[in-house]
Structures are given as structure tokens and as C-alpha cells.
Amino acid sequence: MSDSSSIETLVAILRREITRLSPGDRLPSSRDLITRHGVGPVTVSRAIALLAAEGSVVTRPGSGTYVATHRPRSAGAEPDTSWQAVALAGRDALPDRPDEQSDAEAPDTIRLSGGYLHENLQPTRPLGAALARAARRPDAWHRAPAAGLSTLRTIFARQAGGDVGPEDVLVTGGGQGALSMLFRAVAAPGSPVLVESPTYPGALAAARAAGLHPVPVPIDDEGLRPDLLADAFAMTGARLLYCQPTFHNPTGTVLSPERRRQIVDVARAAGAFVIEDDFARHLGHGRPAPRPLVADDRDGTVIHLASLTKPASPSLRIGALIARGPVMRRLHAMRRVDDFFIARPLQEAAVELLSTPAWDRHLRTLATALQHRCVLLADALARELPDWTLARVPEGGLHLWLRLPPGLAEPTVADAAAAHQVAVNLGRHYFPAEPPAAHLRLGFAAAAEPAKLTEAARRLALATRDLGRTAD
The missing domain is CATH 1.10.10.10 (Winged helix-like DNA-binding domain superfamily/Winged helix DNA-binding domain)
Structure with a gap:
């Protein structure tokens, strides 16, 4: 125990x-x-x-x-909060995050859901050493600059490439908080925001929480389609596009070199911003990631979002926004409204981590581990569930995207999988509108060990066979 x-x-x-x-x-x-x-x-x-x-x-x-003399309220004596239904009337309910881990999962569940590394893939020792070194700094608990530590901004600028400088960087509390800030700062409530279809549910949740209306733009094997993007800008009058050009979540698609230029050109012609969510830059499976869109953008069209939580740890809530012009001044103003600055010890720890050879070693080790797990799960699924269609074996990221065969409904398959102690993500949550088919997103980074992935595929096959017997 x-x-x-x-x-x-x-x-x-x-x-x-x-x-x-x-x-x-x-x-x-x-x-x-x-x-x-x-x-x-x-x-x-x-x-x-x-x-x-x-x-x-x-x-x-x-x-x-x-x-104690005054013990906590017993479980059966819940307060009456029904009055809040009236007080909150007129406000839309905030969307849930269906891709998050459920507390109801059985202890032996194999997690193919969620979007973070298992603990044994995280750089635990380098993180601990970095935090210890950061804590020993004499100014560790001083107030941090609103834009972030200059050393950390310089690191993020260097990773972005091009002529991006530290003055173009705003350090944020992870990627999700940065998305929320961006949607509220850039677009007015009620405005449309164009998104890839499918796309990251956290972005849909943040956009809707900001009062925006996500409008889907389909993708194919080369990523977002520029022709349909131009049509969507013309039809909606949108001034904002959210996209993931590199190792797209959930499909793993990489936007082709030709389209990378076209997407920015189409947005610039529409007078719109492009939010480039570059969350997976450090999650490649051995091949270098393409150059970020922001590296070749000189006019401030692209707002670049980077994060350390995916390749390091969920609790390293450090990210960065890269922007130029009035939009950056607006983001600075939003920072003063939201949280003033990001905790200095965490920023110092990030600097310590990213400045040591241990970080580069971790990324190389992680790339090998992710590539092995990805191929292992893809092969196991092809063997156990040959009628499930895998979109592609991605060259980066943490997930596989599969289309279910006709007749299988996502909730039914997910419930059957849970009964066999496998957690999956329903594909419908990744679409801003009606999904064209039933899908599942299966992650290969949250399981405790690679062998669990093969076992998960076997359990999923048993679950679907049980469904077939039930239908008979």
C-alpha cells in the first residue's frame, strides 16, 4: 500500500x-x-x-x-445554495474540460486520456535541482518584472528564432492562462474566432468563456486549408485565427511549408491576427520541428504561444506570448488586471532548468521515448483493432487520432473501455461544431510504462468485442 x-x-x-x-x-x-x-x-x-x-x-x-469543539459540517448537512441559480441568471455556464483526468477512474486504469507526460517521463531530478538553485538566489522572492525575467524572455525569444527579441516576449503562467488572456484582450465578446476543425478543447473552452464564437475551418493531411480559411474570413468578418501548425492536437498534423506562408498571408489580407499555439515544439519524435510562423512575421500578424508544461511538468506553469505592436501593449495591460506578474521563484527555476545541459539531455531522451511509445501503440491498435482508422503515425506530440468504424458511438466505446479500465478521450469534444464522424484521441505519454500501451489496445479490443456480443 x-x-x-x-x-x-x-x-x-x-x-x-x-x-x-x-x-x-x-x-x-x-x-x-x-x-x-x-x-x-x-x-x-x-x-x-x-x-x-x-x-x-x-x-x-x-x-x-x-x-475539536466546533467540528466541520457533516456530509449530510449541505447548505442550500439554490438561490445562486437566480443570482447567476443571464450568464452562460462555463464549459467543462472533458480532456482532463477523472477522479472516478479505477486505480488500475491505463490512461490513454489527458495531455501530460507520466511522472517517469518528466525531468524530475533536473526540475528539483533547478528549483533548489533558484531558491538560493538572494532575490528569489523579490517582485518579478511584469513582462517576466529578462533572462527567461531572452530564452523564449531565441527559441522562436527570426528577429524576435526579448522585448517581444511576455512570460505567462502556462499556455491555458495565456490563451484566456489572449482571447479576452484581442477580440470583443460576441466576435467570431476561426479555429481548425478538429482542434484543442481547451482553446474552445477559453474562447467560449471569453464570449467568442468558434467557427470551424477544416484541415487535411497538410494542415489548415488556405482556401477555406479565406472563405471563412470573408463570410464571418473574423479578425482572429487560432491554430496549431506544428504537431497539431489531436491529429498530429504538421502544416506544410507552402501553407505556412499562405495562412499568414490570408490572415494579413483579412486584417486578422493568427494565434500560433506552439505547445508541442519540444515534443518531436527525433526530427526537428519546423520554423515557427512568428519567426518569419515582421508585421505583427502572428501572436506566438509557447509553454513548458508539456515537455517538463504540469506544475511548471511557465509559458510565453510573443507579439508586436499595440496588441502587446494591450496584453501588458491585461497582465496588470489579471495577476500583476508570474511568481519569481518559478521563473527563476525555469531559467535554471533551460540553461543547463540536463534540459537538452531530457529533450533527447524524451524524443526517443515518445517515438517508441507512439509506434508501439499504433502497431498494437493495427493488430488488435484493424477496422479502426488511424489518421497518421505522427512525428511529434502525445496522441493518436482514430476514426471509429460505422456503428460504433464514441460514448458507448468510452464506457466499454472504462469498464475494461482504459481511459480515452471522446473525439466530439475536439470539434467546434458537428463532428463528421466518430473519433477517439488516444495518448501514449500518460501510461506508466510502454507495456501498458499494448495491454490497453488488447483491452480496447475486448471492450469492442463485448459491444458486438451485446448488440447480437
Whole structure:
């Protein structure tokens, strides 16, 4: 049993005991709890700390632990919040993020869902060392500049290439927060925003939360179609395009060199901005990623978004926006409204991480691991589920995009997969309008080990066979 599960078990036991005691009654000593429940002193100490934090007990050094006089509200005594339905009337409900991990997943579930690296693919030791070095800086807890540390902005500018300079960079709290800021800063509520179809659900959620209306523009094997993009700008009057030109989520498509120029030209002719979400630049499978759109843009058409959370850790909430002209001044103003600045220790840790040879070694190791996992899962699916259509074996990113055969519905397959302890992402969440067919997005980076991917494909085949027997 893991330490966390031992602590949770002991907390549950003590909560039951507390309900049978009166305020002020003394709980058994730590020594008694260790002997009675067969746990270690650290487990007891952390369980008591959790109960104290929630207000169930109070601790008195040298005396013991006692039932609190005012215990937290019991589970059956929920407050009446129905009045809030009236107070919130007229406001659209904020969209959910269906691609996030569910708390209801069984412990042995193989995760082909979500969009982050498993812990054993993250650079845990370099991250810890970077954070420790950052904490030792004498100015580690000083206020950070609103635009971000100059050293970190210089690193992001160098990664973007072209003539991008640190003055063009605004450090952000990860990619999702940057998207929310961008949509609110650039487009007025009620405006259309053009998006690839399919596209990243987090972008759809952020756009809708900002009051924007996503308008789909189809993609093909070469990425976003410039002809349909021009039509969409003309029909809608949109002044904003959101796209992922490199290792597109969910399909893995890379926008072709010719279209990279055409997309920017079409947007410039329409007087529109292009948000280039470059989240996967460090997620290639061994081949270098194409040059970012922003590197060849001198007129401020492209707003570039970069992030460190995907190749490093979900908790390294550091990203960057690259923009020129009045839009950057507007983003600076939005920064002053939203959060003033990004926490300096985290920025310093990012600088320490990106400035060491360990980061380059991690990226090389990660590229090899992702390429191996990608091919392994693709081969297993082709073997176990030959009637599922794989869009492509991508050269970067974290996912495979599959079209289900006719007659299979996404929710039905997902429920059957969950019953066989495999978590998947429904394809319909990646479309801003009606999906043309049933799809699933299957990730290969969140599983604990590569062998789990082969097992997941086997379980998915069993799940679909069970569906066929049920239909018969």
C-alpha cells in the first residue's frame, strides 16, 4: 500500500472514531495508533495534520490530540445554495474540460486520456535541482518584472528564432492562462474566432468563456486549408485565427511549408491576427520541428504561444506570448488586471532548468521515448483493432487520432473501455461544431510504462468485442 493510501485509510478510520466522541475528548496517542493500525509514525503524523487542517481535531503539544469543539459540517448537512441559480441568471455556464483526468477512474486504469507526460517521463531530478538553485538566489522572492525575467524572455525569444527579441516576449503562467488572456484582450465578446476543425478543447473552452464564437475551418493531411480559411474570413468578418501548425492536437498534423506562408498571408489580407499555439515544439519524435510562423512575421500578424508544461511538468506553469505592436501593449495591460506578474521563484527555476545541459539531455531522451511509445501503440491498435482508422503515425506530440468504424458511438466505446479500465478521450469534444464522424484521441505519454500501451489496445479490443456480443 502506498503512503498516500495509508494516510487516507487512517484519516477515514479516525473520522469514524471522532463521530462517536464528544468535543474535547482525547484521541488515542500516536504510539497507540501506530500499534493498533500497523502504520508508521509519519503516516500518523500526516493523518493528524490533515484532520487538524480540516478542523476536526486540535493538537496540544505535550498533551495530545483532542476532538475539536466546533467540528466541520457533516456530509449530510449541505447548505442550500439554490438561490445562486437566480443570482447567476443571464450568464452562460462555463464549459467543462472533458480532456482532463477523472477522479472516478479505477486505480488500475491505463490512461490513454489527458495531455501530460507520466511522472517517469518528466525531468524530475533536473526540475528539483533547478528549483533548489533558484531558491538560493538572494532575490528569489523579490517582485518579478511584469513582462517576466529578462533572462527567461531572452530564452523564449531565441527559441522562436527570426528577429524576435526579448522585448517581444511576455512570460505567462502556462499556455491555458495565456490563451484566456489572449482571447479576452484581442477580440470583443460576441466576435467570431476561426479555429481548425478538429482542434484543442481547451482553446474552445477559453474562447467560449471569453464570449467568442468558434467557427470551424477544416484541415487535411497538410494542415489548415488556405482556401477555406479565406472563405471563412470573408463570410464571418473574423479578425482572429487560432491554430496549431506544428504537431497539431489531436491529429498530429504538421502544416506544410507552402501553407505556412499562405495562412499568414490570408490572415494579413483579412486584417486578422493568427494565434500560433506552439505547445508541442519540444515534443518531436527525433526530427526537428519546423520554423515557427512568428519567426518569419515582421508585421505583427502572428501572436506566438509557447509553454513548458508539456515537455517538463504540469506544475511548471511557465509559458510565453510573443507579439508586436499595440496588441502587446494591450496584453501588458491585461497582465496588470489579471495577476500583476508570474511568481519569481518559478521563473527563476525555469531559467535554471533551460540553461543547463540536463534540459537538452531530457529533450533527447524524451524524443526517443515518445517515438517508441507512439509506434508501439499504433502497431498494437493495427493488430488488435484493424477496422479502426488511424489518421497518421505522427512525428511529434502525445496522441493518436482514430476514426471509429460505422456503428460504433464514441460514448458507448468510452464506457466499454472504462469498464475494461482504459481511459480515452471522446473525439466530439475536439470539434467546434458537428463532428463528421466518430473519433477517439488516444495518448501514449500518460501510461506508466510502454507495456501498458499494448495491454490497453488488447483491452480496447475486448471492450469492442463485448459491444458486438451485446448488440447480437
